[in-house]
Amino acid sequence: MNIKDTLISALQGDKHSINRLCDHFRRISVAYLRTKANRNNLLLSHLYKNIDDLALDCIADLFGQEGDCLSQIEGYLDDTEIEKLKESEVATKLRRLIFSKVNEGLYRNYRNFDPSLSKIIRNLKRTLDEGKVEGARYDSNTGDIEFEEKDKPRANMPEEILEIKLSSALSRISNTVDAVQELKNILIEEREYSSKVSLVSFAVILRKSFAYRLEMEEKDKLGNSMSLYKERELHTFIKNCIATERVQLFQTYVSSGKINEKHFEKYLLVVKDILVADFIKHSPREGYFEHFEFYFPEISYERYRDEYRKIIEYMAKGIRQRLLLVLKNEENFSKFDLW
Structure with a gap:
């Protein structure tokens, strides 16, 4: 049974299909989390002690309690819309939903693990939602900060390069509006890379860069x-x-x-x-x-x-x-x- 038929049967209450759908969501969540974990970010290591548990935690509310099962999925993609879509289109829309839930789950875990980081994430979202930087927006489905698209699809800028570029611009950053503007300038200058960046990843880079700079300033002032x-x-x-x-x-x-x-x-x-x-x-x-x-x-x-x-x-x-x-x-x- 393909994912479109599985989804239709699950929304109709078939328990076997619900279990298959949950397993499908879990596998995609794990794969998505692993792409982030492979970046060797030390902050993520605390959260990834059991990646399967983290994946299930991120998608758990999509399946709800008995009697309210799949209500969020149905609200996102109802029977009428599903029937009109191709198999590949259904799969794409479900992946977007899963990615969104994983990003929400990571943010929730980040908030518990590092309150300072959660403030940066929240302030970045507000800056983007309020349109304070021209051409910048937040895509809640993918968790990305997006700017105007370039001529053709390009690879995302590696986080290591973004961190180096951003570190040289820290003196010009005093708030999240400045941070998003500097990100925009960096992506305009680096034409070979995509015009979008994960919001959470950008927040982590900001957090690390500022913490390192402040640490160096303290060492310069106080010595030993x-x-x-x-x-x-x-x-x-x-x-x-x-x-x-x-x-x-x-x-x-x-x-x-x-x-x-x-x-x-x-x-x-x-x-x-x-x-x-x-x-x-x-x-x-x-x-x-x-x-x-x-x-x-x-x-x-x-x-x-x-x-x-x-x-x-x-x-x-x-x-x-x-x-x-x-x-x-x-x-x-x-x-x-x-x-």
Whole structure:
């Protein structure tokens, strides 16, 4: 039985066909994941300990629960449309659906594994969805950033080459709009390659490139003195400063009824992330809103600016000042006088 007939029978409720369809989806998912794994990205190695489990995790919601089985697939490709399509066309549309689900699954796993990377991915998607770079778009079916097509199909630029090209342009990148614009410039210049790049892969390259640059900057500034202080100690400084300031801030905001305690605790997490980004520098510098949005994804930038920004900035300023006082008293942290 070909995939078109299998799909039709599965949508009609035949359990044997549903099992065959699930196995077909799993095999394509595994193959797609392996093409990504073969790029030897260290960040992916954590997720690929069991590639079959990861593949099933990515496509699981397509098959739903009993009574809701295949509803997503049917919504994407119904009986009427299937009948009009050729076998090859059905196979192509299903592959697009599977690729989309794999990319969503990877993003979900990335978010759990590396919150900084997930912020970059989310901000790239928003930049593309809002059309902030002319000619750039995000294809949710393939997970690619796409620009205007070149004359004929070409091979994708190897990630190693893109990373080298992007590294030389980091000084011109201060946000995701700049990043997409630089990507566009690189692909225009390199005419022998395709005009599209995986969004997740591009985000990983950005993350790695900025982390490496910041690491080099720190080494240049501090030499070997920074080796006396480990990340854990810096995290402890930040944690202790937040705990100290928390008492007064609680009285100011929660006891007075200005905000509820649940939101107050989230605000402190936002401030912690801001300070970690500023002082430990494991990720590209981001505005306060990017950190706020991670804990309050339902709140727009306009609402944040009007209702929340002053509180976050006030809390961050007070805790930052206390942290600076602590660091000034610590040997080898005189560099923070300049902040």
